[in-house]
Amino acid sequence: MVLCPVIGKLQHKRVVLASASPRRQEILSNAGLRFEVVPSRFKEKLHKASFATPYAYAVETAKQKALEVAGRMHQKDLRAPDVVIGADTIVAVGAMILEKPVDKQDAYRMLSRLNGKEHSVFTGVAIVHCCSKDISGPGRTLRLTLSSWAPRAHPTDGRLDTEVSEFYEETTVKFSELSEELLWEYINSGEPMDKAGGYGIQALGGMLVEYVHGDFLNVVGFPLNHFCKELARLYYPPRPEDLRRVRHDSIPAVDTFENLSDSEAGGSDPGQSAKGGRGGEQADGDRSQAPRALDAALNGADSRPPFPTGLLELMDGFKASKVLFTACKLRLFDVLKDQGPLQAADVARKLSTCAGRTEQLLGVCAALGLLEKTRRGYGNTEVATLHLVSDGEHSLQGLAEYNDAHVWGVFTRLGLAVREGADQTRGVLGAMEEERLSQNRELTLQFMRAKHSLSKLTAHHVATAFDLSRFASACDLGGCTGILARELAQEYPRLQVTVFDLPEVTELSGGFQRGGRQTERIRFVPGDFFKDSLPEADLYVLSRILQDWPDDKLHKLLSRISSSCRPGGGLLVAEAVAEEEGASRSPRLRTLSAGQPRSPDEHRRLLQRHGFRDVRVARAGDLLCVVLGTRAAP
Numbered sequence: 001m002v003l004c005p006v007i008g009k010l011q012h013k014r015v016v017l018a019s020a021s022p023r024r025q026e027i028l029s030n031a032g033l034r035f036e037v038v039p040s041r042f043k044e045k046l047h048k049a050s051f052a053t054p055y056a057y058a059v060e061t062a063k064q065k066a067l068e069v070a071g072r073m074h075q076k077d078l079r080a081p082d083v084v085i086g087a088d089t090i091v092a093v094g095a096m097i098l099e100k101p102v103d104k105q106d107a108y109r110m111l112s113r114l115n116g117k118e119h120s121v122f123t124g125v126a127i128v129h130c131c132s133k134d135i136s137g138p139g140r141t142l143r144l145t146l147s148s149w150a151p152r153a154h155p156t157d158g159r160l161d162t163e164v165s166e167f168y169e170e171t172t173v174k175f176s177e178l179s180e181e182l183l184w185e186y187i188n189s190g191e192p193m194d195k196a197g198g199y200g201i202q203a204l205g206g207m208l209v210e211y212v213h214g215d216f217l218n219v220v221g222f223p224l225n226h227f228c229k230e231l232a233r234l235y236y237p238p239r240p241e242d243l244r245r246v247r248h249d250s251i252p253a254v255d256t257f258e259n260l261s262d263s264e265a266g267g268s269d270p271g272q273s274a275k276g277g278r279g280g281e282q283a284d285g286d287r288s289q290a291p292r293a294l295d296a297a298l299n300g301a302d303s304r305p306p307f308p309t310g311l312l313e314l315m316d317g318f319k320a321s322k323v324l325f326t327a328c329k330l331r332l333f334d335v336l337k338d339q340g341p342l343q344a345a346d347v348a349r350k351l352s353t354c355a356g357r358t359e360q361l362l363g364v365c366a367a368l369g370l371l372e373k374t375r376r377g378y379g380n381t382e383v384a385t386l387h388l389v390s391d392g393e394h395s396l397q398g399l400a401e402y403n404d405a406h407v408w409g410v411f412t413r414l415g416l417a418v419r420e421g422a423d424q425t426r427g428v429l430g431a432m433e434e435e436r437l438s439q440n441r442e443l444t445l446q447f448m449r450a451k452h453s454l455s456k457l458t459a460h461h462v463a464t465a466f467d468l469s470r471f472a473s474a475c476d477l478g479g480c481t482g483i484l485a486r487e488l489a490q491e492y493p494r495l496q497v498t499v500f501d502l503p504e505v506t507e508l509s510g511g512f513q514r515g516g517r518q519t520e521r522i523r524f525v526p527g528d529f530f531k532d533s534l535p536e537a538d539l540y541v542l543s544r545i546l547q548d549w550p551d552d553k554l555h556k557l558l559s560r561i562s563s564s565c566r567p568g569g570g571l572l573v574a575e576a577v578a579e580e581e582g583a584s585r586s587p588r589l590r591t592l593s594a595g596q597p598r599s600p601d602e603h604r605r606l607l608q609r610h611g612f613r614d615v616r617v618a619r620a621g622d623l624l625c626v627v628l629g630t631r632a633a634p
């Protein structure tokens with residue numbers, strides 16, 4: 001498929017879609033492109049009469065939308081993009097260009113013009129390749145240091161070199177003869193208001209359409225097929241004669257990040273458009289100029305090293321994490337779930353936070369794909385709705401809270417851990433151990449919320465990695481809130497499950513339980529698996545436990561389990577995946593714990609060393625590996 005190889009070319013680039021259109025986001029996401037959404041602030045006010053054709057207007061508007069985002073991100077170091085994609089969809093009937101209706105009357109005027117007639121839908125697309133050439137050398141990254149949150153004396157002197165590839169696509173659409181009543185019924189549905197021409201062919205508006213000649217997705221807002229051909233043309237390999245380098249010193253200056261806000265950030269002045277011809281002047285509507293820098297990089301003529309996007313992303317990753325944790329701590333996603341979308345000022349009012357910095361936080365959350373910005377303000381994206389709203393079924397709010405309150409501190413002491421070998425986790429978990437969780441109820445609850453939200457992601461995978469129906473009873477050692485126990489009871493209707501955990505944990509587990517028949521087969525027993533007798537069970541379960549203990553403790557625990565397990569009984573171990581021996585685990589799970597990352601084979605050998613045979617290994621999602629061993633007769 002032409003897109004797959006091209007996706008590979010874009011995979012390590014920072015791609016930004018400069019559009020608030022959910023349709024465009026969906027079309028590109030479904031095609032497998034990874035990108036961030038940074039809606040453009042370009043005001044679509046180009047003078048239509050100054051364009052020779054409707055599609056020239058659409059292409060120029062698309063270009064200005066993309067250049068505005070490229071310029072803003074370059075100036076603000078939100079995330080230095082490699083590629084910015086802009087698009088603009090218009091409906092043309094006769095010489096008239098129809099954009100989004102301003103009100104119902106306007107929608108009626110448009111639909112009446114389209115009624116019973118054939119019209120064209122044009123989508124202009126601009127692909128802007130950015131190469132930052134600022135005084136601090138190539139590349140810019142997320143620079144959210146304290147200073148960058150303070151008003152800047154002046155924007156950086158840096159210059160943004162861009163190379164623009166642009167094209168348009170035309171689709172012909174014919175409306176049926178529509179009654180006045182039907183038109184108003186459609187208008188009152190509200191659907192027309194955010195769509196060019198006042199209709200949405202992909203939804204109710206499909207009822208108005210008699211036929212479509214051409215790319216359907218182009219009508220919805222993004223000509224995916226043409227876009228793929230354009231990318232293929234750009235990356236395999238560009239022909240020198242197609243290259244046209246355009247330098248945009250005229251990128252419209254915008255205020256510093258600090259001062260940028262909806263009311264202040266005017267659109268870029270059309271007069272400052274790119275040098276060179278207006279968009280779309282060529283008859284075939286397909287004017288591509290691949291970037292020369294790209295051609296040089298692809299053909300080895302450029303001696304400079306490839307841009308270290310991944311490394312810079314690694315260097316700045318912690319800032320993005322802190323932005324996420326701060327937004328979670330402020331319950332930003334909860335407020336937007338209940339009352340969104342909201343303008344930045346309204347968010348600041350509801351959170352009782354500083355308006356300027358709230359605007360910045362919202363902007364970065366949008367750049368991180370956690371929020372989407374539309375004319376009506378900021379709203380949660382799908383991932384935020386699923387995982388960042390605190391009462392959501394799949395919420396990871398607890399994990400964010402715990403990482404921010406505790407794990408963050410652990411990593412600030414990484415240097416000490418490396419120099420002195422001290423296990424900094426003990427500094428946190430240890431503190432929890434020594435002062436006993438019971439003396440710090442809030443800490444215990446935060447720990448349990450974190451473990452609960454993380455376990456929810458993998459509990460089903462762990463419970464179903466192997467067929468456990470031969471066991472009548474199971475004991476989940478360190479089972480915390482019982483999320484895995486619940487999954488086991490759900491999956492195996494015969495199974496009785498015991499959750500064995502510290503008293504201060506089991507006494508708080510009630511708050512995490514949800515109803516359901518399977519809870520009748522789950523019991524919580526307080527105890528310490530290093531000191532107290534283990535509850536009797538056919539199957540013992542250790543999920544994300546071994547990783548937290550040094551070898552001496554780990555062998556002590558496995559030895560106690562082996563002694564408690566009758567011949568034919570089982571031990572199920574679920575741990576973070578370490579691909580090969582000694583490899584470090586996925587950083588997202590490593591908490592600097594005292595345990596060693598273990599490969600599946602190392603786990604296999606560990607169980608065999610403690611008397612388990614027929615040891616099998618499986619994967620649980622891309623987070624955990626699951627190992628099941630059967631206790632051999634002594």
Ligand SMILES: Cc1cn([C@H]2C[C@H](O)[C@@H](COP(=O)(O)OP(=O)(O)OP(=O)(O)O)O2)c(=O)[nH]c1=O
Nearest residue numbers: 019020021088089195196199200201219220221
């Ligand atoms: C004709 C037609 C348009 N549309 C939509 C696609 C676009 O989202 C919108 C045209 O307005 P645009 O200005 O192209 O895009 P937008 O305002 O939605 O987003 P942005 O400017 O941030 O990129 O109309 C449909 O969804 N279905 C249709 O049938």
